[in-house]
Amino acid sequence: MKLRTWKRMAKQGFHNVFRNRIMSLASVSAIAAALFVLGLVLMVVMNINNIVASLESKVEVTIFLKSEAQRLDIQSLERQIKSWEGISELRFVSKQEALNTWKEEWGDKKYLLDGYHAGNNPLPDSFHIKLEKPEYVADIVEKANAFKMVEKVQYSKDVVDSISSIASTTRIFGLIIVAVLIAMAMIIIHNTIRISVYSRRREVNIMKYIGATDWYIRWPFLMEGMVLGLFGAVISGGLTAGVYSMLVSRMSGSPVQSNLLSLFQLLPLERVMYPVSALFLLVGVMVGTTASLLSISRHLRV
Amino acid sequence: MIRFENVTMVYDNGHRALNNINLTIGNGEFVFIVGESGAGKSTLIKLLLKEIDPTAGSIFVKDMDITKMKRKDIPYYRRGIGVVFQDFRLLPHKTVYENVAFAMEIMEASKKEIRRQVPAVLNMVGLAPKANSFPGQLSGGEQQRTSLARALVNNPSILIADEPTGNLDTATAGEIMKIINMINHRGTTVLMATHAREIVDSMKKRVITLHKGAMVSDKEKGEYFVEA
Ligand SMILES: Nc1ncnc2c1ncn2[C@@H]1O[C@H](COP(=O)(O)OP(=O)(O)OP(=O)(O)O)[C@@H](O)[C@H]1O
Numbered sequence A: 001m002k003l004r005t006w007k008r009m010a011k012q013g014f015h016n017v018f019r020n021r022i023m024s025l026a027s028v029s030a031i032a033a034a035l036f037v038l039g040l041v042l043m044v045v046m047n048i049n050n051i052v053a054s055l056e057s058k059v060e061v062t063i064f065l066k067s068e069a070q071r072l073d074i075q076s077l078e079r080q081i082k083s084w085e086g087i088s089e090l091r092f093v094s095k096q097e098a099l100n101t102w103k104e105e106w107g108d109k110k111y112l113l114d115g116y117h118a119g120n121n122p123l124p125d126s127f128h129i130k131l132e133k134p135e136y137v138a139d140i141v142e143k144a145n146a147f148k149m150v151e152k153v154q155y156s157k158d159v160v161d162s163i164s165s166i167a168s169t170t171r172i173f174g175l176i177i178v179a180v181l182i183a184m185a186m187i188i189i190h191n192t193i194r195i196s197v198y199s200r201r202r203e204v205n206i207m208k209y210i211g212a213t214d215w216y217i218r219w220p221f222l223m224e225g226m227v228l229g230l231f232g233a234v235i236s237g238g239l240t241a242g243v244y245s246m247l248v249s250r251m252s253g254s255p256v257q258s259n260l261l262s263l264f265q266l267l268p269l270e271r272v273m274y275p276v277s278a279l280f281l282l283v284g285v286m287v288g289t290t291a292s293l294l295s296i297s298r299h300l301r302v
Numbered sequence B: 001m002i003r004f005e006n007v008t009m010v011y012d013n014g015h016r017a018l019n020n021i022n023l024t025i026g027n028g029e030f031v032f033i034v035g036e037s038g039a040g041k042s043t044l045i046k047l048l049l050k051e052i053d054p055t056a057g058s059i060f061v062k063d064m065d066i067t068k069m070k071r072k073d074i075p076y077y078r079r080g081i082g083v084v085f086q087d088f089r090l091l092p093h094k095t096v097y098e099n100v101a102f103a104m105e106i107m108e109a110s111k112k113e114i115r116r117q118v119p120a121v122l123n124m125v126g127l128a129p130k131a132n133s134f135p136g137q138l139s140g141g142e143q144q145r146t147s148l149a150r151a152l153v154n155n156p157s158i159l160i161a162d163e164p165t166g167n168l169d170t171a172t173a174g175e176i177m178k179i180i181n182m183i184n185h186r187g188t189t190v191l192m193a194t195h196a197r198e199i200v201d202s203m204k205k206r207v208i209t210l211h212k213g214a215m216v217s218d219k220e221k222g223e224y225f226v227e228a
């Protein structure tokens, strides 16, 4: 088709949307709702993936020692650990050092810990190990556990795993909800286009008599579906961006002290919104066009 | 130009609307199709427009068997045929000009061509002063002239009219017939189904009479004749 015909079709598509206001509104809301939920899911998943990636990049294994461990045994353990594969950094933290750090972390509330001193220090001696790669974790944990003087081995993989499982649960449930919402949006758009076809049946009939091709007749209705999808994408995009930037400003507003919480740095708005809005446009237009195509094939007798 | 060969049309409900029709219409002819209500006139026209396909037989238009035509070629075939109906079939929210331009738009004509062709054809049917009126603001005769203008704007070689004067009073019908006659004189083949005895009798054209789906007479310079 020629450019001017495409223009005419697009114009007609927009025109149909505004002519059929109530149904269009229902369609756009339905798409927007589906995409908004999709956006929330993506926001959560992207952020969790980001946290997981940053955790994995600094996998640390901490080996806590029993209180009865002797200095000599500790020194021999240190030499052995140094010989293991995949160790990039090894640091011994004595129970005294640990207590000092603890007090420092508590800052102006450290008077609460005044009761603790070298004599009743509840903290154990420990080795802090940084790894070259997260793959070494399992191996090192196993080796460390073999020593009698080792009380407990802790590693951030635990956290990584539990956070990862949150991401995958969110992804699964979220996508199920999104699928249901998209199906609903499809049904509503399908009906919208059916009504549009019905209200234009006179025109369609005339077009047939004067020799319009099938696609010339179909395109305006397809455009209508596309426009509905487009509007849905724009609205949900705005909504998602609004909610996300609110979250970002909330999170950065409250000072985060704890070590773990400091990992929850939300991704910047642009990092999230570029892929999300591209996906919104794609999914929105695809859903609108597909629903419209289905409706046309059932209701438009050309 | 148009040739029906042993054409029979039986509708899905088993009704035999046309039975073994054979007829030939030459280039530039003017032919009336008459017959009582239900005789099969509109069925014959629908066959020509390829709105329906015959149960048996062949229909040739410009030496092409349209019963064998591919679906995708139908629109292009229809562009060569102008058609008007008793009920005008205009778009109420478009002006006279836009209704006529519409027929050129679907053929992807340029704005320039449309601006040249539409006023010319409106002039031909005597509607130039009403170009910006909406169908609701027009008399029946003016609406039918709009519809004629739309049928003619793409210079079809055949004009098909199904009771074009059915909704008009005698005087207005006469004006419409003048225009159709003029179009015929410019070389367009005209096929017109009608009940209007006065028109048929006054025009002295070829008359084909259908009765219960059969062709019962075909007369040059004939008169309106329906078997009792
Ligand atoms: N789609 C259809 N399905 C079944 N029967 C039909 C259909 N269309 C027309 N008929 C029947 O075929 C017969 C011929 O119809 P047609 O419309 O061709 O008559 P006509 O000569 O145009 O009549 P009129 O002068 O009233 O317009 C009629 O008996 C009609 O009831």
Ligand SMILES: [Mg+2]
Binding pocket: B041, B042, B043, B162
């Ligand atoms: Mg009829």
